[in-house]
Amino acid sequence: MVALRYLTALIMAGVLASGAGTALAEPAPAGDTVGQESAASILAAARFSNGGFEYPSIQDGTVQPYSAGQTLGPWVVTGNGVDLKREPYWETAEGVQSVDLNANGPGGVSQTFETIPGLTYTVFYRLAGNPAPDRLPVVKTGQILADGQQVATFTFDITGRTREDMGYVQRAAMFVANGSTTELSFVSTTPGDAGPVIDDVRVSSCSCSG
Structure with a gap:
């Protein structure tokens, strides 16, 4: 019970965050206790980390390719690899690094974290x-998977975009956890070496907005 009250204090103070990718959670109800289920769900969300791809940290203004099987902190690289890029190479949505899901071809990243069935x-x-004008197609596409099952698709049109004005948009997808852990994956379906770019990934066990 003491531990749960301490967790409540942490939540109210806003310190349950997962680095660059903050794990959102509803405020704890007033009172001395927090229900076992709500406390567990908040902790599960908090275990998701490095949503901003801030580590490993690379040199300013550079591009670092990662091949399938390599890691970006808790993320595992899949497919044809990804490119980690750091400002001022191009604009990021949050922090100073973001990920192009295409390196030599369509790639992806996956992270497994604790969930409540x-x-x-x-x-x-x-x-x-990726706004490179000579890298077709213009519309970048991809999928979000939970335990290998598609839960959402995404598209982004780079028309008029530049490295200095990437035009990031916020998107959201939902899934129901089937087990005590879930593998969350972002996968490019774009051919070529310039794909969709993701940043500021956050996981919440509520439907609150980002």
């Missing part, structure tokens, strides 16, 4: 696209 989770993220 049967609970609905919302994934908030910022989306843009």
Whole structure:
């Protein structure tokens, strides 16, 4: 009970965050206790981390390719690899780094984190696209998967966009957890070496806005 009261204090103070990718949670109800389920769901969301792709940290203004099987903190790279890019190479949505989901071809990133079976989770993220004008197609596409099952698709048109004005938009997707852990994946379906760009990924066990 003491631990739950301490968790409540932390939540009210706003310190339950997951680095660059903050885990959102509803405020704890007034009183001395927090229900076991709500406390567990808040902790599960808090275990998701590095949603802003801030580590590993790379040199300013550079591009660092990562191949399938390599890691970006808790993220595992899949497919044809991804490119981690740091300002001022191009504008980011949050922090100083973001990920192009295409390196040598369509790639992706996956992170497994603790969830509560049967609970609905919302994934908030910022989306843009590699704006290189000579890298077709103009419309970048991808998917979000939960345990390998598609829960959302996304598209981004790079027309008129530049490295200095990426045009990030906030998007959200929802899934229901089937087990005590869930593998969340962002996967490009864009051909070529310039794909969708993601940043500021956050996971919440409520339907609150980002």
